[in-house]
């Protein structure tokens with residue numbers, strides 16, 4: 217344990233060297249104040265993967281690493297749709313996930329938002345509609361915002377969330 | 388037991404006048420031909436337990452009846468899946484409607500006081516969908532059934548009828564965290580089917596990328612494993628290293644996951660930059676290792692948890708990290724080419740969470756060493772124009788384990804594509820690791836194996 221604290225004292229801040237740090241700082245500043253205003257200090261997101269290649273989830277997991285540390289801005293991922301303001305939907309909405317996504321949506325308190333993540337859900341990327349790939353539009357649910365990319369990088373996800381927070385449709 | 392061949396894959400191909408079932412073992416390939424009008428296949432699941440999923444998949448894909456099996460339940464055809472056999476050539480629908488809900492019968496243990504805990508398909512964390520059904524006697528896990536194929540995207544079908552080179556865009560996205568492995572497996576097939584030579588410089592570049600992918604995967608896991616045992620600081624530290632390595636991968640390949648990087652040319656890269664990066668990384672991993680090894684309360688959780696002994700590992704033919712942690716020496720990199728560049732097969736013996744954790748750290752060091760040796764000059768090779776018809780197979784060691792790929796070309800187009808993700812085998816052995824543990828250990832055990840859902844579901 218001693219070793220650990222020694223290291224902490226020597227290298228207190230880990231975000232120093234990343235090249236996009238300044239840009240990120242700006243985004244973070246902006247994000248924090250909007251969340252405080254619109255979502256009473258915290259935005260709760262339920263991530264639902266509906267048939268992705270798992271890279272989109274990996275990038276969302278990266279949002280919790282100390283470089284991005286999304287939680288300190290008041291955005292956090294929650295374990296149940298019942299606690300969520302928004303569903304972050306990745307993947308193509310596969311035939312075997314279709315009804316589960318609907319179930320999750322109907323568990324969310326209203327107003328519930330859907331944010332689509334990556335090129336998959338809107339079938340804008342490699343995966344096109346087929347008998348096993350339904351796409352998010354087939355759910356017939358309102359989609360409040362879309363974050364494009366394959367996968368969108370953590371920085372782009374943060375930016376996308378900021379855009380959503382500033383201007384969520386059907387708000 | 389010694390000569391017991393390892394089952395690698397078992398899948399069907401539709402020919403003009405029969406269904407051909409190809410079974411690939413480590414030293415032989417077997418072919419069976421079935422009548423098209425009433426296809427019946429004799430099960431081998433009494434000898435090979437892991438044949439079960441392969442056979443259930445064939446049933447769902449082609450409507451092949453499996454005789455002599457103890458498990459006739461659907462695998463891909465979930466509750467509302469329509470009555471179709473999508474891998475048959477005659478099936479060409481692009482849209483199908485759902486059928487009536489018909490419930491799935493889970494494997495459960497019955498008895499007084501025994502209850503079931505269903506988990507999934509949507510999980511509490513940020514993770515792919517899958518279902519785990521536990522039979523519990525209080526805290527004690529009596530049985531676990533893993534039920535997947537929620538991310539089934541009909542990828543095998545959608546690759547049929549397209550050109551070999553055009554398949555790259557889809558194949559690299561079968562399983563994102565194994566993307567480079569999938570691309571490499573396909574590239575191997577491209578080389579076999581064309582007349583070009585796989586230049587050593589190009590091969591070294593591809594192997595270099597594959598080792599970076601492996602390092603990222605291991606780094607992510609050595610953070611998440613202690614995290615699931617309640618030690619979050621480890622995740623904070625290791626997730627920085629995996630982020631650094633992702634940024635590094637992007638510098639070299641142009642993409643954070645290496646999409647589109649296994650090509651006929653290498654990117655220009657700066658050998659000094661790589662050297663510096665690797666030195667720093669190595670130092671940080673060493674520091675991390677010392678730190679974690681020194682925390683007895685963590686090792687209380689890791690040791691003896693989720694054990695898969697060598698005998699069972701062999702019986703189930705598990706691959707990759709899971710196999711090597713149990714003392715089985717299987718690694719597709721165990722060949723002269725890799726050895727020339729510093730590959731040393733790493734293994735542990737106990738097969739518990741602790742073994743898998745330690746193995747991952749050892750493999751990171753070996754991968755770093757190999758990357759140093761793989762550094763070479765940039766190169767550009769002409770892209771082949773035509774491909775010979777025929778059947779091709781390739782093996783690549785992904786960050787999870789042995790990946791097997793099969794492509795049959797006919798008239799220059801893909802007639803059949805099949806890939807067996809290492810996870811497809813290992814998922815079937817997961818329940819063996821639960822037998823002596825409590826349900827609270829499940830996330831820890833699952834994470835220590837870190838299998839892919841998307842790769843296994845396809």
Ligand code: SF4
Pocket residue numbers: 267268269270271272306307333334335336337341365366367368560563
């Ligand atoms: S958008 Fe791209 S990265 Fe995200 S799940 Fe789809 S294929 Fe994978």
